[in-house]
Amino acid sequence: MMTPDLGTTYLGMHLPNPLVASSSPMTQTVDSLKALEAAGIAAVVLPSLFEEQIEHEAMEMQRLSEFGVDSYAESLTGYFPEFEDYATRTEAYLKHISDAKAALSIPVIASLNGTTRGGWTHYAAKLEEAGADALELNVYLIPTDPHATGRDVEERYLDLVTAVRSEVSIPLSVKMGPYFSSTPHMARELVEAGADGLVLFNRFFQPDIDLETLEVVPTVNLSPRTALLLPLRWIGILHGRIKADFAITSGVHSAEDALKAILVGADVTMMASALLRGGAGHITRMLEDMTSWLEEHDYESIEQMKGSMSIGTAPNPEAFVRANYMKMLTTYTSPLAR
Secondary structure, eight states, X not given: OOOOBOOEEETTEEESSSXXXXXXXXXXXXXXXXXXXXXXXXXXXXXXXXXXXXXXXXXXXXXXXXXXXXXXXXXXXXXXXXXXXXXXXXXXXXXXXXXXXXXXXXXXXXXXXESSOSGGGGHHHHHHHTTOSEEEEEEOOOOOOTTOOHHHHHHHHHXXXXXXXXXXXXXXXXXXXXOOSOHHHHHHHHHHTTOSEEEEOOOOOOOEEETTTTEEEOOOOOOXXXXXXXXXXXXXXXXXXXXXXXXXXXXXXXXXHHHHHHHHTOSEEEESHHHHHHOTHHHHHHHHHHHHHHHHTTOOBHHXXXXXXXXXTSSOGGGGTHHHHHHHHHHOOOGGGO
């Protein structure tokens, strides 16, 4: 029997397998990226460059350009420091893209993180010029205005996607959140605005309270395997209905998790927490386990199984909606009630 083909296509890129390293400290250095590639990762998403970082640097450069001008004679004869003496985070990010492209043979996906349309979106073109094969737009938007409607929030997403799409010709994916009144409708509008792919879902980190300092403090908790269930359901619902590529990016920790994602219609599975816990070697083990499962279940390829358990093709499509909910509530028995 021939070895099953793990190949897939994502954002127009042909990949040897569906495992992608998502944005995390694991994609922050070239050495780490090379270790991921050696272990078998099919593509990498670099850490995000933030809207706030770009705008802050622009304001700082403006401040420097105005500082001391015309205040005394030296300002007219070389008093102002040379701009090239100031290394910026954005310049470092561009260099990271070009260094990664030079060191790797797999696709390198840049990441922009923002919430509003603005001049900073022009920076997307620079990421393409630096060599990025694709761009992931991470929309990390927490609505706080009680006067803003759901449609107001959706329009901010769509305006941002439209603005970034106008800047680049490389494939564009959008990492979206799960909190829309109609996820299928929003997914369709994002694609119409220019997204080639959708990454489900953005995991919003929740702040905590320090009882000693009485401060709001950031917390980072690695994703549990149960986080897979939410995007698993929604990709199963969207597959075949929305003309876009799909990536699952929450709760993928094992070969079994990745296989479930492919069955409901994901083109790739993205990982961060699993790699931070298990290192690059975890990828090799997952690929071996995926190959073994395909062989045992007589699949010739990933493409053969892709989407076969989505809502349009699953034996029990109602399980994606109310049927599973009703069955769970009516059949569950607590051990304490026995």
